[in-house]
Amino acid sequence: MKEITAYKCKKCGRIHYPKHERCLTCKHREFEPIHPEGNVKLLTFTQIFNLPWGFDERFLYIGVVQFANGVKAMGQIDAPDGADLRLGMTLKAEWEPVRTVFDEPVYGLKLKPLG
Numbered sequence: 001m002k003e004i005t006a007y008k009c010k011k012c013g014r015i016h017y018p019k020h021e022r023c024l025t026c027k028h029r030e031f032e033p034i035h036p037e038g039n040v041k042l043l044t045f046t047q048i049f050n051l052p053w054g055f056d057e058r059f060l061y062i063g064v065v066q067f068a069n070g071v072k073a074m075g076q077i078d079a080p081d082g083a084d085l086r087l088g089m090t091l092k093a094e095w096e097p098v099r100t101v102f103d104e105p106v107y108g109l110k111l112k113p114l115g
C-alpha cells in the first residue's frame, strides 16, 4: 500500500511507523522506507463513542493491526455490529475515506473482516 511508508532501521532492522528521528532500539539514524502489503492481523481493538467532528457514525471500532512485513498501524474497522471481531483474525486493509471535513474526504486505513 503506497500510501503508508514505514521506516526500517538499516542497522538493527527495527520497523518504525510513524517515522522517528533515531531508531528506538539502537539509536541509528538511517532508515530504509518500506511499504506494507497484503492482509493484516488484528492485534487489539477498541470501541470509540466520542467521535471527533466529521464522522457520521455513532461509534467506531479502532484496531491496531500488523502487516506481514511487521509494520503495525492503527485503522478504522468496518464492522457495524462488531460481533465477529476476534484478536488474531485476518483483515483486509484498504486506503479509503474515513471521515469528511469541510466536504472533503479524509483518507485513512480501513480494515475489513474477510468473508
Ligand SMILES: [Zn+2]
Residues within 6 Å of the ligand: 009, 010, 011, 012, 013, 014, 023, 024, 025, 026, 027, 028
Ligand atoms: Zn536500529
